[in-house]
Each structure stands twice: as structure tokens, then as C-alpha cells.
Amino acid sequence: MNNQRCGSFEYPAPLIYLGLKLLDKLRYKNYQIAITLIIGGVVLALWKPFVLIEGLQVAGLYASIALPMALILGIVGIINLAHGDFMMFGAYFAYWFTVYTGADPLVAIFPVSLGLFLIGMATYRGTIKYMHGAPELIQLLLTFGISIVLQQLANLFWTSQPVSIHVGYASASATIGTFTFGTYGFVYVAAAVILFIGLFHFLRHTRIGQAALATGQNPTGAKLVGINIDRIYLLIFSISIALVGVMSVLFLTRHSIFPHVGGIFTLKSFCLAAMAGLGNLTGILWASLILGLGESFVKSFMGYAGWADIIFFVLIIVVIMVGSYRRRVK
């Protein structure tokens, strides 16, 4: 009955109804933000379309690398200073794999993520496990040590000479009118979205995920209700490192790899995680989007690229300060 009525003579009604419901869902403030974003996006798309496209691609890369770090930070409670170095290691594995098998680098996703899963497990079992109960900052030092070891191992095995793999599709591009842009970069956007949805689903709708969430919020409480928190930590740590492995392969397809390549991504991921707020995965997406677009915007003005870094860090400070101010006022 209903379907028939909607379908026949009141056809705009369901659309309007859906729209209203959507607007209703967005709380007043979010609604404002959404409108601003849409207007900003349209203006940007007309004025400097490549800022929008490239900013989005950069944001995707940032977000997809930061998400696993946020996961470790939120649940295991460790600032993993070796985060980017795990990615570097994964990328070298992928390079190795590609050179020896001659296969497409993307095939390496499976062995590399498996390999990094095991490395993550070994790292946890061998070191981090013993850090529970020790002062939290000590874990920071531990991951710093791991970071040095990974970098130096890579330097010994593969030397500091950058390596890169050239795959034709990584420079695929599309042209609209006179405007040519790269399309492969969207793979990072896709990766970020898939990673985010996957993690979200995992944390909300699976038993292990819920247990992990509970552990992250209150380890003592989780222990009391019978969750084996050591298992959870092991699992989350290894999964995160495996996800870093997936990203490392995608990273390799477009970037040169050298032993110190990970450092800056540790830094940026840490910043993003802090900007988003502890354990806030959605926040990572927003933060990456703001930073990616902000950077691309500044760079798009000839001669101002040197200041793009400032935008990154100023935005981080502003977001954190505003957040802290709001909390204090409340």
C-alpha cells in the first residue's frame, strides 16, 4: 500500500522525507559544518579543482596510515614511535617480493601483511608484553628502541640507497577538458574508507572488537569481567601492524623507500591521532581531510610551499586548543 502510494503520485515525498531525516540526524552543529564543507568543496572544485583532488588523495594516505596507530593508541595505550618504521619494513618486504617473484607489487599485500602480523606478534610477545605495570612512558622509550633497531636493520640489509618500483598504473591519469589529474591516488582514499569501515564494524559488531573496546576504555574493568586483556593487546597490536603492512604495499607503489622513510609518518600519524582525540577513529578521517586539503591549498599558491608545514602544525594546535577550551567551558 505504502509503496504504491509513494511510487505513484507523491514521488518527491520519499526523497524529501529521506532528506529531512538525514538533516534531522545531523545535529544542529554538524549540519552547519556539513553545509560549510559542501559550499567550501564546491567553491574549491570550481576555483582550484586539483587542490580538492590532490588534497583528498593526500588525506587518504595520511588517514590510512594513522588509523592503525590510533587503534594501538586507543586500545593498547601505547604511543608507537616505531609505527612508520614497521611500514618501512613492510615496504622493503614488498619490494623484495616483487623483485624476486616479478609479480605485481599489489600481490605482495597478502604475504607482507601476514609477515607483519607475525612481526607485530613477535614484537608484542618479546617486548611490549612485559611493560604492563611499568610506567607508561617507558613504553614510549621501548618503541623508540624498536624504531632504531628497525631502521638500522633496514640500513644494514638494504643500505640507504632509496629503492622504488615503477608500475604503470600508479601514474594513471584522467583528463577533463584541459585539466589532467592522477587517478591512482584515490586508492589511498579507498583504503582509508575501507579501513575505517572495517575497523568500525570490527569494534562495534564483533565480540572480540567489543572486548577490545572495553579493554581500551577500562583495562581493569575488562579484566574483572573476564576479558583476557593480554590476548586482546596481542591481537590488536598484531592486527594494527598487519594493516600497516597493507598500507606499506600501497605506499611502495608510489613512493621511494629508504630506511628513514617511516619517521615522518610516525610523526604525522601521532599528530593526527592526538588531533582526533584518543581512540576517536572518525576524528582521524576529519583531521586528515582538514590537513590534506589545507596543505594542498597552501601549496597551490606559487612560492608558498615552504609554509605548508606550518599549516599542518598550526591546524593541529588550533584543533587541540579549541577542543581543550570547549572541554574546560563545559
Added chain:
Amino acid sequence: MKNWRYIAYTVIIAIAILFPFYTGTYLQHTATAILIYLSLALSWDMLLRTGQMSFGIAGFFGIGGYAAALTHLKWGIDPLLSIILGGIAAFFIAFLLGLVVLHLRGMYFAIVTLALAEIFRVIVRNLHSVTGGPEGSVLPSAIFGGDPSKIYWLILAITITTILVSEVFQKTRIYFATTSIRNDELVAKSSGIDIFKYLIFVFAITSAIQGIIGSSYAHQYAFVTPEETFHIHFTLLPMAMCLLGGMYTTMGPVVGALVLGTIADYLKLQLPYGHLLVYGVVIIIVILFMPRGIVGTVRERLERGK
């Protein structure tokens, strides 16, 4: 018992002061480098005692270095005076920024200090006319004409001052203030502690120390560049030393810096290739077996022994 301790301190200080008379230049330089990191580690720990973890050591180190180098270069100010100016510059910048950022806690404070250090670097890099831009500025000559003994004594004096300041922080009411702020801010303010005042005070003082060390470093090597003077290892290494030695004490960072500094140098001599790898491994091993830092764990063992 107490007398023994003072005698021991006197002997150690005497040995440290007389060090250049019975060692070569190389050891003096190595010792100077270790003392530089020692002071940075200690200054970091002094702020850590309030519960605030700064990732911005390199930032204030660099500000001090640039302030000293530029005042010396542009206005011909005496190197020693310019070192003090470097400290003052870091003090005031830390004070002003502290008014804003010390409302933050924990990880947020850490990130914001990290971001500030990076912002300093980018600003310095982009102000070509003042700072010399990315290529930096070269000083006409090193302080004391590059005499390693005098440089050593200068750094030693700064280090001893830092240790004294740290001890003052440990032995006076400041100790009570920082410990209670770190433990429980609610108790602290309900007991009449002006938390913000103490945080700003400690932040500015420790930043000034970092600035002074940065200034001496700039004068020792007679140049400043954004990449070298603001290098992240001036943040990470002192942190590692402090954590390895043990937090919240004067002894911890001192021991940590001496141990890590000596190991790093010894390894470099033994293993020209791959010494950094072993260095990382040593950090991991020490942490695994001494999770409270060297001083903390040893003390714990001793107490349990009692």
C-alpha cells in the same frame, strides 16, 4: 652517612673539573657531548615531574642556538653574553606560549610542544633575511677559539648548574608542588597550590636551560641551520636517556645520559658499521630488564633487599 655523600660529590665534581688535565681532546669532546645531552635530559625530567611531557626540547634548544648565534653575528655581542641571551629568549618564548598551552595535559601537551618545535623550525627556515634561511648562518669562529678544555668547562658549568637547579626543585617546596600536581591536580589545588603558576614557572625555567644549552652548542660548532639546530634527535635522545635512567629524580637522567652516552661512543669505536643497531638493542634490553629505569629499578631492589 650524609658526610660521605658530600665527600663523594666533591670528589666527583673535582674529577669532572680536572678531567681535561689528564685526558686528550677526543675524550673531552665526547664528555662535552654527553654533558650536553645530560643537561637536556635533566631539564626534560624537571618538567616531567609536574606530569607534563614535552616533545619540544629541540624547539627551545634551537631557539637558544639561533638567538645566541644571531645576536653574536649581527650585533657583535660577546659569545658568553649571547649564550645567556639565548637562555632568556627561550625563557620568554616558553613563558608566553606556556600561558596558552599549559592548559593542555598529557598527550595533547606533548603534541602541541612537538608542533611548536616544528613551527619554530619552519619559521626560521623561511625568514631568509634574518636567519640565513635553510642554509643557516656561519659564525666567524667557535667560542674560546675552539679550545676543547674551555668549552668542556663551560658545558660542565651549565650541567652543574642544571643539576643544582634540579636539586633545588627536589629539596624545596617546588618538590611538593610538582609531585602533587603530577599525582593529583584536584588535591593540589585544594591544598592551595596555584597549579598554573608552577607549571609556567617550571616550563619557562626548563626551556631556558634548553635554550642555554642550544646557545652553547651553536657557539661550540660555530654554525646554525634549521635542520641541524632543530633536529629531532635533540628531543628523542634526552628523553631516551631520562627514561632509561629513571624518571622523577636528579640521579636518573644523569645515570641514563652517562650510560647511553658512553655506550654510544664505545660502540662507535668498536663497530664502525651497525653501532646504532646495537644502541637500539641495548635500549630495548635495559628496558626489558629494568622497566623502572636503571635508578628506579636498582632502588627498588635495594629496598626489597632491606
Added chain:
Amino acid sequence: MPILETKYLTKTFGGLVALNEVCFELNENEILGIIGPNGAGKTTFINVISGVYLPSSGKVVFHGKDISELPAHIRCKLGIGRTFQIVRPLQGLSLLQNVMLGSLFGRGYSLKEARKEARGICEFLGLAQIERDIAKLTVLEIKKMEIARALATKPKILFLDEVMAGLNIDETKEMIESVQKIRAQGISICVIEHVMSVIRELTERVIVLDRGEKIAEGPYEGVSDNSRVISAYLGEEE
């Protein structure tokens, strides 16, 4: 004139009203009880008075002076002392050092003076072996330490937030005696308590909070017969 009064004190967190226009007076050298069911806003009330939170509206008046906007550490120095519902000993400090904190900063004493003062207070409250590490204290001792720390700030008013909770009968008795001794020194005391026998024994006057509102005031016997109180508080507790 009352030593402390609140005028239409309101505190909201987001949309949640924790205190709703609470008016109260505390007289010189009085022991007042504040009771109410869990979540009635008792601790929030203390927090607003001691300056942990700033009020959303209304005033806190101390000695005829509006102190609503002053930060916590200034209020402490003016003479508002407090303990905490969940004990908050400072780890890494000894018992004596914990107590010294109050005189050092609340009074601005030197280390030497503060140590002497803290020793006196510990003795006064019957705390022995004061060099012990805080981790080795019993529950009673920690609770007393909390009071001692507050006393060391030389307060004119002392808020005791459930100091009897978790103590056995003998310990409670000892604590009641201590509180009375404190009052004898001329300090006004405000006791938050769940244990009704303590309230009956200790207080001259009681105010009852429920869902952020003051619903009754008067001597304990009178209040405990009040039907609103029974339904809100006693009834709910059963």
C-alpha cells in the same frame, strides 16, 4: 552573620542540572550535615564551593565576600578546606609530606614550619609513624591523613566528604571524636555522610539534597520525619 552562604547556586553539566538554586548557610563553629541519595549533587556542591567547578549561576559568599569566581587554590588560602569522597593520597610522598602539603601552600609556611605544623596535626589526630610511605597506611589512617592535610591549610570551614565510609564501628567512633575535637578548635564543619547514626550524633543541623535541589533543612530528627525526605531518600534507599 553566617560564615559561608550560597545564593541560588546552580551548576549544569551540558544539559544535566547537578545543582538547582541551592541556598544554604553555615554558621560560625557549627557542624552541619549534608545528606541525600546517591547522585543528589552533594559532592558537586562541595566542588562548587571549594572552587573545583565554577557555578553556572548563583553565588558563593564567604565572610560576606563573593568568592564565586575565585580559583580553588585561592579559596583554600581564604580558609575553605576539604577532603575527598574517594581518598586521594599522593603516591611517592610519606604520610608527613602529604600533610605538609597543606601548610606549605595553603598557609605559605616554610618547609621547617610546615613540618612542625604537620607533626602537630598528626599528633592531634592520633597519627603515628609519620615517616611511613603512603602506600603502607590503613584505611583509617588514610582518611585521617586526608583530614590532616585539609587541617594543615588552617581552614575556617572544613568539608568532610564521607570520611566515615568504609570504617568499622570502633573506627567510626574514633573518627567522630576527632571531628568533635576539630570543632572544638573553632572550625566550622560540614559533613557529608551516608551513615545516619553519625549524622545524628554529630550534627546540629542537616540539609537534604535530592536531584540537585535542597528539599529540607533543620535538626536531624525533624528532617528525618519529613515526608519528602522519606520518599526521596530513605524510601529509595530501602
Added chain:
Amino acid sequence: MKGKWAALICVVCVLIGLMGFSGWATAQKLPAGEPIKLGAVLPLGDITGAQAAKAMKLAAKEINLKGGVLGRPIEVIVMDDEMKPATGATALDKLATVDKVDVFIGGMASGVHLGQIPTLKKYAKVTVWIGAASHKVEEAVGPDSDWYFHIHPWDYLQGESYREGWTAINKKYPHIKIDNWFMAYEEGAFGTASYKMSLDLYKDWIKIKGESFKSALLGGGDYRAVLRHAKEANPDVFIWLAYEADAMGFMVQAKEIGFAPPLFIGSPPGWPAGFGKSPVSEAVTVYGMWAPAIKEVSDVSKHFLEAYTKEYKEEPITYFCPLGYANVYVVAEGIKSAGTVEKAALISALKKTEYKSPMGEIITFSPSRIIKNQGIRKQKILQYQGGEQQVIWPFEFATSKPKYPLPGWDKR
């Protein structure tokens, strides 16, 4: 607890292995006699320093096999500077006071070398340096340091050399247009200095536009903004001044946005492994000092390449490798002709150096803008052709002709 101990055991094994490795790497048979010690400071963690160190040891070995110098063996003692100025300076102290070396050699980054100059001046030992191109270094060394020999060309010498090169190429092949340039330079010291220097040197010669970007080495890696600006400028020549980590990114992203200038130049200190094999490398012009292809025109280079590959089972991939080799030979020949390691005699002997280097040219010393003893002044212009770097200028070393213009991205 098991895991902890397992970790410890693993580490001990790795350690022992490393000790063995480094022992093997440093073991060397020496002829009898008190050795002449050369103290080298290099970034051993970096491929440039690592290969330069190996090449130095190779040169010392060759010299010692022929009976050494003055009947004494040559010993090269290598210290790591970890790319830190302080470490680099301390290393010099150790070499001077503990090992009591006769000559300082080595060097790579300018940033590190700036920090070493006060120490060098303190000892005023004979120093023959193969790194540090920045003119800031020359300012810091100053005119009075007659003991300082600098083999690597200063940045402005490189700039002048390329101007000479392009003028010559333009004269020989008039269809190659070089009027409008776009320079993309990395925002650090290296790129900025090169750019500023170019603006200064080339102002009466070509039209230059330029913009900075962040090198992948320092955490950048997205060059699309600067490439777009270059595309808008539509230059005859596009050049990027950065590191090897940026090489692939520049090509891929230029292809992505459809930017194919007639001349596409890169000027990193080295190139990433496998770059030549990728199709994007074809006809990319390269600034440098050396390429394996020079073996076709230089016997020394051929000998060096073969000896190095045989000794270490790896290819020399940075020009610091032949430079390091030349470094030891220059010093050894200087000592030989001086007949002593005594400072004044050695300095005057080194001033008369005429060493046929594996880079092709003959190394001699003459004054540059500030210092008295500058070695190499000329660079080379090379081009990737069929996966190999070929020399196209100087014509005396040319192994191929320039390919012009750069073929479009869709034609590869």
C-alpha cells in the same frame, strides 16, 4: 619471562655476528713498516659514505700491494659521523689525538662539515676533502687555511660548469632550446643554496622561474603542486634539485599530470636502484660527476669499476665511490712526491698534484673564490639512454649524443 630471554639470546647472536662482520670488513694485510695513517670521516649509515669508505680501503689496498708509499703502508681509519655535526667533529678529535693520523680525508654533507671546521682549524692538519659543496663551507674555512684541499667542486663551480656545458651543447646542437628554465628545488639547505646560486650566476644568461618543495627525504614526496606550476610556466628546461628519494616521484607525478618539457633534468647526488630500468627514465638528463659509462673513455675509471666490483661484489652507485678512491690516491701521490708526511712539504707537493682520476678528468689544485686549493671544477651532463647513464658533455668524455626532446609520456 621466556620471551624476554629469547629476545636477549637473539640479540647476543646478532651482536656476535656484527662483531664478526665488522672484523672482516676491517681486516687488512699490511706491508711492514710504520703505516701512514689517513683518517676519514664519512656517514657510514648512508650509501654515499659507506661506498666511499669501501673505495678508500680498496685504493689503500692497491697502493699497499705495490709496496706502499715511501716503503710504508697506507692505513685508512674510518669514523662514522652519523650525519651529525657534533659526531663528525668528535670523530676528527679521535682521529687526531687517539689514532694520530697524518692527514684528514673524507666528507659528504655540508651541514656536517660546517660543524667540523672549528675542529679542523684547531689541528690545522693537511685535509683533503671530497664532500661539502656549499659555499658556506668555503666561507667558514676562510682564505688562510692553506692546509685545506677541497676536491669536490663548490656549488657555484658546479653552476658555472653547467652553464658552460649548456652553452656548448646549444652551440653544437642549435635545436636544443635553453632559454626558459623552471627550477624545482627542495626547501632544505641543499636545494635552496643551489637555487639561489643559479639565480645569481645565470641572471644574464637565461630566464629562471623557481619554486621550493619538500623532499621525500624530509617527509615530503608530493610534487604535484610544483609540477603544475612548472606546467603553467611552460619552460624549455625543467630541472629539479633534490635527492635520489625524489627521483621516481618526480617522473611518475609529471606523467600523471601530463607535464613533459623538452628537457627534463634531475640533479640528485645519486639515483635510486632500478631507476634506469623503468620506462620513465628514458631521455631524462642528469647532472653528475661520474657514471659507469665513463669506463668507455677512461682507463682509470675502467680499472676502478672492475676492481671495486670484484672486491665488494657490488656496483658503485654514487659518485662518492670514485671520489673516495681518488681521495686516497691524491694523498698517497702527494706524500710520495713530497717524500715525507711533514706538513709544509706535503702541502706544497699536493699543490702540484696531477692525478688522473676515475671521474675522467685530471685533478689539479688551484685557488677558487676564497680558498687556495680547489680540485675539480667541472661537472658532467649525462642522460639516461636505454637504461644507462651516458655522458653527453664534456664532449671529450661523451659516450652518446643528447636525445631531444623528451618523448611524450604516452610514447614509451
